[in-house]
Amino acid sequence: MAEEKKGRAVATTTAAKIPKFVRGNLSATLKAKEEGKKVAAAFIADGQDEIMRAMDIVPAWGESFSGVCAAKRDAEKYLQKAESDNFSRSLCTYATCNIGFDMIREEQGGAMPEGAPWGGMGRPDMILGNGQLLCDPRFKWPQATQHYQRDVPVFVTNMYYPPWDPNVDHHDQEAIYVKYATEELRETVKFCEKVTGKKMDWDRLAATVELSDKTWDLFIDTYELRKHIPTPMDTGDAMNTMVPLTFNLGTQEAYDFYVDLKAELEQKIADGVGVADPEKYRVIWAAGLPSWFALGDFQYFNSKGVVFPVEVTYRGCEKVERLDLPKTTDPLEHIAWRWVRYWTHWYDAARKRPGSTPKVERIIEYIEDYKCDGAVFHSAFSCRSWHAGIMQQAATLKNVYKDIPILIMEGDIVDISSYNEADTHNRIDAFIETLAAYKKRQG
Amino acid sequence: MTELRDGNGLATAEKLYTQYGSRARELKASGKKVIGYLSALGPVEIMTAAGVVPIRLKGNVSEAISKGDAYMESIVCPFVRNVFDAAVKGKYDFLDGMVLPHQCDSIDRTNETWSYTLKLPYWHFLNVPHVTDDPSITFMKEILRIFIGTLEKFTGTKITDEAIANAVKAHNENRKLMRELYDLRKSNPPLISGTEMMKVLVAAMSLPVDESSALIKAVTKEVKERKPAAGKPAAKRIMLIGDQIDDVAVIDAIESAGAYLVMEDLSIGAKMYWEDVDATADPVQGIAERYLRKLKIPTTFVGSADTYEGILDERFGQMKKYVNEFKVDGAILFIYKYCDPYGFEVPAIKSYIEAAGASVLYLEDEYSTSSLARVKTRIEAFLEMIA
Numbered sequence: 001m002a003e004e005k006k007g008r009a010v011a012t013t014t015a016a017k018i019p020k021f022v023r024g025n026l027s028a029t030l031k032a033k034e035e036g037k038k039v040a041a042a043f044i045a046d047g048q049d050e051i052m053r054a055m056d057i058v059p060a061w062g063e064s065f066s067g068v069c070a071a072k073r074d075a076e077k078y079l080q081k082a083e084s085d086n087f088s089r090s091l092c093t094y095a096t097c098n099i100g101f102d103m104i105r106e107e108q109g110g111a112m113p114e115g116a117p118w119g120g121m122g123r124p125d126m127i128l129g130n131g132q133l134l135c136d137p138r139f140k141w142p143q144a145t146q147h148y149q150r151d152v153p154v155f156v157t158n159m160y161y162p163p164w165d166p167n168v169d170h171h172d173q174e175a176i177y178v179k180y181a182t183e184e185l186r187e188t189v190k191f192c193e194k195v196t197g198k199k200m201d202w203d204r205l206a207a208t209v210e211l212s213d214k215t216w217d218l219f220i221d222t223y224e225l226r227k228h229i230p231t232p233m234d235t236g237d238a239m240n241t242m243v244p245l246t247f248n249l250g251t252q253e254a255y256d257f258y259v260d261l262k263a264e265l266e267q268k269i270a271d272g273v274g275v276a277d278p279e280k281y282r283v284i285w286a287a288g289l290p291s292w293f294a295l296g297d298f299q300y301f302n303s304k305g306v307v308f309p310v311e312v313t314y315r316g317c318e319k320v321e322r323l324d325l326p327k328t329t330d331p332l333e334h335i336a337w338r339w340v341r342y343w344t345h346w347y348d349a350a351r352k353r354p355g356s357t358p359k360v361e362r363i364i365e366y367i368e369d370y371k372c373d374g375a376v377f378h379s380a381f382s383c384r385s386w387h388a389g390i391m392q393q394a395a396t397l398k399n400v401y402k403d404i405p406i407l408i409m410e411g412d413i414v415d416i417s418s419y420n421e422a423d424t425h426n427r428i429d430a431f432i433e434t435l436a437a438y439k440k441r442q443g
Numbered sequence: 444m445t446e447l448r449d450g451n452g453l454a455t456a457e458k459l460y461t462q463y464g465s466r467a468r469e470l471k472a473s474g475k476k477v478i479g480y481l482s483a484l485g486p487v488e489i490m491t492a493a494g495v496v497p498i499r500l501k502g503n504v505s506e507a508i509s510k511g512d513a514y515m516e517s518i519v520c521p522f523v524r525n526v527f528d529a530a531v532k533g534k535y536d537f538l539d540g541m542v543l544p545h546q547c548d549s550i551d552r553t554n555e556t557w558s559y560t561l562k563l564p565y566w567h568f569l570n571v572p573h574v575t576d577d578p579s580i581t582f583m584k585e586i587l588r589i590f591i592g593t594l595e596k597f598t599g600t601k602i603t604d605e606a607i608a609n610a611v612k613a614h615n616e617n618r619k620l621m622r623e624l625y626d627l628r629k630s631n632p633p634l635i636s637g638t639e640m641m642k643v644l645v646a647a648m649s650l651p652v653d654e655s656s657a658l659i660k661a662v663t664k665e666v667k668e669r670k671p672a673a674g675k676p677a678a679k680r681i682m683l684i685g686d687q688i689d690d691v692a693v694i695d696a697i698e699s700a701g702a703y704l705v706m707e708d709l710s711i712g713a714k715m716y717w718e719d720v721d722a723t724a725d726p727v728q729g730i731a732e733r734y735l736r737k738l739k740i741p742t743t744f745v746g747s748a749d750t751y752e753g754i755l756d757e758r759f760g761q762m763k764k765y766v767n768e769f770k771v772d773g774a775i776l777f778i779y780k781y782c783d784p785y786g787f788e789v790p791a792i793k794s795y796i797e798a799a800g801a802s803v804l805y806l807e808d809e810y811s812t813s814s815l816a817r818v819k820t821r822i823e824a825f826l827e828m829i830a
Contacts, residue, residue, distance in 0.1 A: 086789045088807050090518075090781045131573025131744050136548045139573055139744050140787035143758075147791045150751035156744045158574035160582075163545075163554065165568065168593070176585045183578035357555050381518050384781065388519045388552035392559065395514070 011237050012268075014261040018240040021257070022064060022118070025247055029122030032058040038196050041124035041145065041152075043138045044246050045316050047159050047181070047339050048128050048188055050212055050331070053250035054205040055192050058122075061247050062141070065121045066097040070292035070414040072117050078104070079415060087144070093382040093414035095141040099148070106148045123149070126195045128188065129156035133343075135385030155191040157184040159336070161343040164358050170347050174340055181336035189332070202331070208250040209331040213338075215255045216317035219245050222262040226309040227370050230274020232265045235285040235308030236298025237275075242314035280305030281373050281435045286363045286397075287312050287390050288378030291411040291419060300425055304432050310370040312362060313386070318342055356400045359393050364401050373442075374405035374435050380413045405438050407431040452661030453639055459646035459658075464535065466650055467498045471537040476565075476598060479535055481526065482687070483710040483740055484544035484571050486587060488720060488730055491610035491652050492602050493594040499648040499711070500535065501689040502526040504812045515556050520549035521779050521810040522687050527553070530561055540565025540597065542590070545572075546742050547784050565597045574744050575735045583731035591727075607726040613652045614720065620659040621647065621716040627666050628705045629769055632678065635666045637694040637704025644711050645689050675701065679829055680770055682801070683707040684762065684792065685777040686740075686785060692812050693777060696819040700826050706769040708762050714739055717761060741784040755795050762792070763799040773802040773829045775822065780807055802829045 032039045040052055042059040052059050069075035075093070078100030083089060085103065087096045104113040105123065112120045129142035142154045159181045162170040189200050226233050233241075241261060244254035268274075283301070285308045291297070298308065323341040328334050346358035346365070353361065363375065377394060379387045394406050409427065411419050447455055459466060467477045477496045480487075490497035502525030511528030529535065540563045545551050551568075558566045570586050572579045591602050624643065627634040635643075643662050647655040679702045683694065687710050697704050707713055718737035723729035735743055745757045756763075765771060774796050778785045786807075793803045804825040808814055 086793065086805050088778075088780065088786050088789075090807070091783055091786045095787070129744075131742075133545075133551060133570075136573075136742065136783040137787070140741065140783055143744070143746070143791070144787040146746075146751060146754075147794075154746055156574055156746070158572045158579055158582075160570055160572065163568040163570050165566070167566075173589065176582070176589075180572075180578055180582040180585075183581075184574070184576075187576060187578065355559070357559075359555075379516060379518065384518055384520075384548040384552055384783065388516050388549060389556060391514060391516055392553075392556040396555075396559065 012233055012241070012261060012264050014257065014264045015237045015240045017257065017260075018243050021243045021248060021253070022068060025059070025061060025064060026068075026118050026121055028058045029060040030119060032122055038125040039122050040192075041127040041142070043128070043130060043141075045134055046128070046130040046132065046138065046157075047185065047335050048130070048157070049249040050205060050208040050335060051185065051188055051192060051200075052128070054208045055196055055198060055200060057192060057196065059247070060121050060124050062098040062121075063094045064243075064247055065101070065117075066094040066414050067292045068117045069097050069101075070416070071295065073293050073416060074115075074117050075414045076416070089415065090382060092135070092137040092141070092385075093412060095137045095144065097414050099141070099144055102145055103148050124152055126191070127152055127154040129154060130159060131156050132159040133161060135383070137385070153191075153195060155188060157188045159184060159339055161340045164347060164350070166351055170344050174344065177340050178333065178336045181339060182330065182333045185332040185335060206331045209334055211252065211255060212250045213320045215245065215249060215258065217319050217321075218255060218258045218262065219317050220319045222258050222265060223310070223315065224369075225262065225265040225269060228269045229282075229371065230272075230276065230279035231282065231307050231309035231370075232268035232274060233309075234275040234298060234302060235311040236295060236302065238308075238311055238314065239290050239295060239298075242316075245317060246314055275307045276302045276305050278305055279307050281432070281439065282307055282309050282371055283374045283376055283435070284308065284363060284366050284370065284372045285311035285313060286375040286377050287359070287386065287393060288409075289313060289380055289383060289386050289413045290378060291380070291416075292413060293416045294411065294419055294421070294424070297424060297428070300428060304428070306432060306435070308376070310366045310372065312366070316342075318345065353400055355396065357393070357396055359389075360396045360400065363393070363397055367401070367404070373439055374407070374431070376431070377406070377408045379408055379410050381410070381418065382412050382415060405431060405434040447657055447661045450665055452658060452663075452665045453643075455658060456639075456643045456646040456662060459649055460642040463501060463645065464498060464537070464649055466654070467496050468537045470496045470651070471539075476539040477537055478540045478542060478565065479538045480542040480544065481523070481550060482544050482546040483715050483738055484546050484569070484734055485542055486544075486569070486590070486730055486734060487652070488607060488610040488614050488726075489587065489591055489594065489602070490542070491613060492606040493591075493598055494600060495539070495594070495598065496651055500526050500530070501645065501687070502529050502810060503534075504690045504692055504810055507811070507813070514560050515553055518781055519553055520547070520781050523549045523553060525810045527557060530557075538563055540567070542567045542569055544569040546740070547782070549781070565593075567593050571734065573742055580728075580731050580735060583735050584725075584727050587727050587731060604726050607730070608722070610652070611720045611722065611726055611729060613656070617647075617652050617656045617659070618716045618719055620656050620663065624659055624663045624666070625706070625713070625716070627663070630671060631680070631703075631770070632672055632675065633703055633705050634669050634671065635662075637683075637698055637707075638691040640704075641689075641691050641694050648711055677701075677830065678703050679772040679826055680705045682762075682765055682769065682771040682774045683709065683777060684774055686710045686779065686782065688777060690812075692815055693818060696815065696822050697775065700819070700823045702773075702826050706765045706771060708739075708765060710740060713761070713765065741788050755791060758788075759792055759795045762796055766796065766799045766801045771801045773804065773825065775825070776803055776805045778805070778807050779810055
């Protein structure tokens with residue numbers, strides 16, 4: 001127990017600003033009406049951030065609100081409400097939590113449900129979905145929501161990237177995908193212009209896209225400081241510090257946040273301050289969304305000397321120069337290239353290692369760069385998007401790279417009903433024993 | 444294939460249903476290349492034009508998943524898991540390749556699990572968009588052309604537009620024949636039972652198109668020769684809605700409880716057979732339009748109408764039509780667990796069909812008969828309720 005009490009040496013102080021970001025995003029949706037702005041129910045990593053920001057459309061992030069409900073362990077009432085109208089518990093709980101909340105508000109004639117976490121989220125004027133490769137709920141959730149908010153128009157765009165096939169050169173297909181994504185983004189702009197009654201300011205959009213590029217670069221520069229031993233920042237923190245990149249892309253506030261975070265990490269490195277003291281094992285969070293109601297599990301890892309200097313989850317960007325984007329004066333085409341190349345830029349590496357895949361290649365790159373000893377995956381039962389295929393990734397990682405210790409945790413993102421802290425900690429303990437044996441073998 | 448002759452259409456269908464894939468196995472032995480595919484989005488016209496034998500894959504609801512779980516998560520669609528399990532166990536060891544159309548996350552996210560585990564000579568993930576606007580049609584044509592290119596490379600044979608146009612005609616004819624068979628379900632009682640119909644649908648999806656058409660013709664002729672039986676006045680006429688239900692277990696539960704299964708909106712049934720490919724100057728254009736805009740499946744987004752009611756008509760209008768044309772009293776919405784595309788539609792479909800005048804029972808279940816007793820009880824209670 002003494003070891004546990006020593007606990008996590010430090011969380012970043014910059015991360016303490018995150019609740020303000022999240023609350024700010026929620027309250028913006030509530031204040032939008034009086035400010036004459038339109039609110040769009042929106043989804044992260046859909047490529048539509050800059051369009052919304054350039055048109056003063058206030059995004060209402062359903063995933064964020066459901067995450068807040070989960071973190072406050074206050075999602076059950078919304079999940080039950082959705083379930084009462086036959087939304088299964090096996091569906092995406094980000095969606096069902098949010099739909100349950102919407103159902104209650106509609107039943108109350110638009111009045112905010114009592115006790116809504118952090119004041120709740122504003123009713124949208126439009127819903128921007130995306131039938132992309134990221135997940136089915138991104139276009140099914142909007143349709144389901146519209147059943148209760150029938151006056152709210154839904155627009156679903158589509159952004160794909162070439163599928164991985166070791167026998168096919170994806171470069172031949174990229175232009176087709178970029179053209180399609182660009183046209184779909186243009187359709188999004190037309191829809192937003194129709195709902196807002198305002199024309200897109202293309203210069204402003206270009207400036208917003210440029211700011212996003214800068215933010216992507218700064219994010220990676222900042223996160224790569226975590227390669228340092230001991231690492232100055234853990235995935236437990238990153239699940240918070242992802243907020244500006246994920247929910248506020250294209251804003252100066254997001255960029256400034258990473259300026260501060262970078263400065264703090266540099267100072268920690270200069271001071272020799274790490275997340276765990278001593279730092280015994282370095283592990284990658286290789287895939288999966290976290291259980292928002294159990295983020296304390298990261299501290300449990302830290303208390304045992306295990307740190308996560310890197311994670312795949314919510315690292316939704318890359319240094320732009322590494323993507324080798326073709327030059328274009330069309331900001332929508334630039335977004336499309338950035339999106340497509342973000343996903344495909346591990347393909348060439350995967351093709352060089354027989355049996356590998358881009359997802360595994362990405363994990364290997366991080367393991368090498370961040371000097372990790374093992375990998376942890378999290379499988380959330382209600383989300384197929386991020387969590388189906390994890391077993392394949394884990395097996396491939398062992399086959400094509402090394403027989404490193406791997407832990408696949410099981411739980412959910414929002415639904416706490418399947419979570420058992422004692423069992424989880426027992427599994428973590430067993431994993432740490434495996435890590436210890438592995439490191440001993442490695443000498 | 445068992446030789447078709449007068450009066451043995453249903454028996455042939457029964458055999459092909461029971462020994463699923465047996466004809467494809469025969470064709471493979473005779474030197475044909477056999478390509479398996481999943482879902483209603485498999486562009487059979489192009490596979491037929493390529494000269495390969497397309498077979499839509501199914502699992503076995505009576506067999507527990509015993510090997511597939513070593514590779515694929517239990518949060519994946521139970522249908523996909525079951526088919527994968529069957530493939531891993533060697534049920535489809537005659538396949539030369541597979542096509543996985545991008546229907547849903549359960550297919551998309553397990554693409555590598557399938558391809559890296561099965562290691563078939565040919566593999567293609569067909570990246571079908573979820574959106575149906577004009578840029579999506581253009582994109583769909585592009586990815587169909589990519590698909591055609593990979594098949595040409597695999598077979599070593601050029602797939603001409605003429606071959607595609609001919610295949611379109613053959614599959615349209617096949618659909619027309621099946622719709623004629625569906626017509627025989629409109630009488631009271633229907634001339635063909637739900638279990639018989641299911642066996643025909645399953646048998647048909649395991650055959651090359653010409654053989655499938657011959658089978659349907661034989662069954663239709665045989666069924667038409669039946670004398671109409673006296674109807675059970677109290678028997679309720681039921682419609683089944685869902686994705687790939689490809690076994691008679693649930694249908695038998697409905698019919699053994701005294702109801703008639705007179706119609707379905709399943710991905711191996713009406714969803715497949717109701718809409719043809721338009722003959723277009725570029726045959727790929729018609730194929731793209733059918734699979735994106737005409738197929739009524741929940742993973743192709745439509746929503747262009749000005750009102751919510753109009754949007755519902757766009758999405759589910761065919762179900763209302765079936766309720767009226769087939770005089771449906773009640774609908775059973777049978778959705779697999781972990782299915783986001785169908786699961787998020789349940790409240791909308793339920794209220795839409797109820798507004799059309801039919802009661803609705805919603806069941807969420809596995810692709811397995813392990814829970815059949817519970818399903819039967821729910822169905823019996825539903826039939827009592829609407830009696």
